[in-house]
Amino acid sequence: MSPFGNGALGRVVRSGVGRRRVQTVVIAVATMMAVASAVVAGALMVAAAAPFDHAFAEQRGAHLTAQFDPARTSAARLAETGRLDGVTASAGPYPSTAFRPVDRTGFRLPTLTLVGRLAPDGDVDRVELASGRWAGEPGEIVLSPSFEGPGVEIGSALRASGTANGPALTVVGFAVSSGRSADAWTTPAQVDALAAQGGPVTSQMLYRFDSSGTERQILAHREKIAGSVEPGALLGTQSWLDTKRAADQGAAATVPFVTAFGVLGIVMSVIIVSSVISGAVGTGLRRIGILKAIGFTPGEIVRAHMAQALIPASVGIGAGVPLGNLLAMPLLADTESLYGTVSLSVAWWVDIAVPAAALLVVGLAALIPALRAGRLHTVEVLAVGRAPRTGRGRWAHRTLARLPLPRPVTQGLATPFTHPVRALAMLLAVAFGTAAVTFAVGLTSSLSAVGSSQDPENRAAVTVTTAVPHTIAAPPPPPVGGGEQPTPSPANGETAEPAAADPAKVRSALDSQAGTASYYGTLRTEVAVAGLSGSVRASLYEGDAREGGRAMLSGHWISGKGQVVVPTRFLERTSTEVGDTIRLTHERESADLRIVGESFDTSANAQEIHADMANFPSAEPSTFLVEVKPQVSADAYAHRLAAVVRPLGGDATTTPPAERKGVILVMDAITLLLTLMLVCVAGLGILNSVVLDTRERVHDLGVCKAIGMTPRQTMALVLSSVAAVGVLGALTGVPVGYALHGLVMPVMGRAVGTGMPSSVLDVYAPVQLLLLGSGGVALAVLGALVPAGWAAKVPVATALRTE
Amino acid sequence: MHHVIELEGVAKRYDSGGAPVLGPLTLSVAKGEALAVTGPSGSGKSTLLNLVAGLDRPTEGSVTVAGRRIDRWGERALATFRRAHIGMAFQFFNLLDDLTVTDNIQLPARLTGTGRRAAEARADELMEMLGIQKHARAHPGRLSGGERQRVAVARALVNRPELLLADEPTGALDTASGHDVRDLLTDLHRAGQTIVLVTHDPALAAACATRTIHLVDGRLALDTCAGAAR
Structure with a gap:
């Protein structure tokens, strides 16, 4: 017995599928493409919807990461905090230190939180290796993948900056902690060795709680922990809610457009599959007539047409699911690095829901024309035959x-x-x-x-720095999932930096250099804003900085002293608007500046304000961005200029093409x-x-x-x-x-x-x-x-x- | 006398209120009879055939075939009845191009639940009888018109139907093929097959039929067996 009833029906279905190749292939391929794109879109939508939650749950991330002073409390006392009421799991204490490495190209990385852990797994914060292996011996280090780059790869050696004879740590792997418990990991012995050279040492404890959904709950647990150790022993904590907030903001941008594509794909697939199957009935009129004339019942005709659509569609669906998974993999891998997670895979239910929905759509799309086929009047379809004259x-x-x-x-x-x-x-x-x-x-x-x-800096032809690269702090790595970046801080034990070039001399070199069209100086720094806790990143400009100006949402770019341009989130955070005045403090100098424009800034958590350097007399540019005259080769210009500014302690390079x-x-x-x-x-x-x-x-x-x-x-x-x-x-x-x-x-x-x-x-x-x-x-x-x-x-x- | 077909006051209108394209017509066809239906185009010949085959429903009157009144049956019942009791051969053959000759012939048998081997054996028997065995695995598109019509007749006979309906079976054929089909129908009738044959061709009617009716404007103008027509 054939699955389509008696043998005659099966024979008709098989011949219909086999001999109508274009139709069969189109149904199969259209369904395959539709299912594959739906799987890709679905997988990305799921990944984009809550990438942090997925990774955090999988890694049993820490609800609270706490740093303790080992001089004030013992390891045994810290271990006991894991048995406090409400703590469901804990890990540590792990020795931790601040480590500012220099890579083999001389670039200084930001200060890293380096934690000594013998293994990546445990009850809390099961760190996942993205590549390489875990640090098993002193002298080895595992980094967060956000630091991976040309100078930082597996096998590269990192040396503590400013310590010519400091220990070199070999990168043996890259790993991700979804809860951002650390930037790098090594063996506890290596942390102790770094501490022996003057590095600050803390003890890290990681906790999971029975209730952790609100700030209030986390704070309550924090107070309990602080109260269970010696006064002053708890140095600081990091709540998983802050990490989650930052990560979610990074992911949110992808949702609307993936949704738009998903909807487009689904609607189009339904239209195509329906039209293909309806068309199959339209062209099969004569065949339907013959089948009815020799004794096929309407029900058998409906089943035959349903089967003729469902067989190739099922093949298409069967092929579309693995194809979608295959295509989603590289995109998910990119998404992993974007969201700072690993092991993102197509959600299992996407692989079930998409084919089930596709089968339903194809079934419904086939049912309507199949029912029509079943109802067709035998004499009419036999009479009109292949080309109905309507x-x-x-x-x-x-x-x-x-x-x-x-x-x-x-x-x-x-x-x-x-x-x-x-x-x-x-x-x-x-x-x-x-x-x-x-x-x-x-x-x-x-x-x-x-x-x-x-x-905007990438738009300049030549970049002149007042210091050679290895003495300049490298730009911080891109924010991990939109999270806060590690803030460069002076590491203990550093020797004095080589002297930077005098900005006045660099300016003079630029003025006298043939081929200079225009230039302006910048300083990236941090300023305090009256009424806001913590510091805010600021770019200060010297000269006509219009070339480097960001796109404006309202108002205008700074045109002189007394003005500041701020991003949207800053306005929201300070409840100000364009036209208001704010007080900024740089180093020890304060200035009242009027907000003249709202800048377009997509870096959700590290937004930058822009002001004229003249507001802060002690500020000096660290970088000059130069435009060269037409017909002047930027490379040749930079080469000639470098020869002048290098002896001063600076450097000149062409601006590399902007990396996306x-x-x-x-x-x-x-x-x-x-x-x-x-x-x-x-x-x-x-x-x-x-x-x-x-x-x-x-x-x-x-x-x-x-x-x-x-x-x-x-x-x-x-x-x-x-x-x-x-x-x-x-x-x-x-x-x-x-x-x-x-x-x-x-x-x-x-x-x-x-x-x-x-x-x-x-x-x-x-x-x-x-x-x-x-x-x-x-x-x-x-x-x-x-x-x-x-x-x-x-x-x-x-x-x-x-x- | 056992009648395979009994039409009682049958009429067919396509436009309500308009003149009927057929009838009212009362007609009986006895078992073993070979009836030729002749008439000019538009006289209602094919309509009559469609009503007998259960492919269409009369506007008035009753249609009884093989002892069952079929004019009010649903599609499903008609299909089941048709495959068991009626065989049809069309002017343009109406073979399924995507099936081989043997598959085309076997199809109605498999529909009635006949096993694969039995259906194959019956198809082989018919192909041998009709001289088309060498084309068993060919697709209809490769055959000549006469050969295709033989396949169509073989398909019509595979379930040993009580009634064979043939609609202009030589209409699309050359003279030689037409003669072949004519001989085939004559032989079938001699073997006891009840046949209703719609044709324009008086020679075909004369050669194959034991009785001829002539329709004009849907009405019976002549019945060579006057006793059977009322």
């Missing part, structure tokens, strides 16, 4: 025939009116494909604009992949529609060819039948993609706490929109090329026999 579209044929165009073209242009539903499905496929590409192009341009607006930040790279990759898949699905939908149309009309085409239509004219007829649909689809798709971009970008901005400047929102040039529209027409024509070629080649006799 009389639809005759007016279109008559009207279009009057156009001053070749007859095959007008005949082709009228074709969509014969099958309006099929033409509508094709139009939607083109429209969705065009919308996806338009949206993707806009998104990529916007992300690129965001990237460059966040790195992690989040932008991930978004670009996702955009490219999802767009390609959507375009493929749209192309397949069009291919199928045109194949069905051409097959249905092959007899008519045979008649046309018999009376003298050339293969080229036949091809023109078929291609022009999709050209009009392509134009309409493009005219619909481009505005939809444009509108979607205008909708999603501000939502993404709001997710990271900022508005979007026009440079990020207005990214479409009119010519670009025109090209995108042409892309829609090209998509339609490409989808029709194969069936058009077949129609042109089919022998007249064969076409005429197809009755």
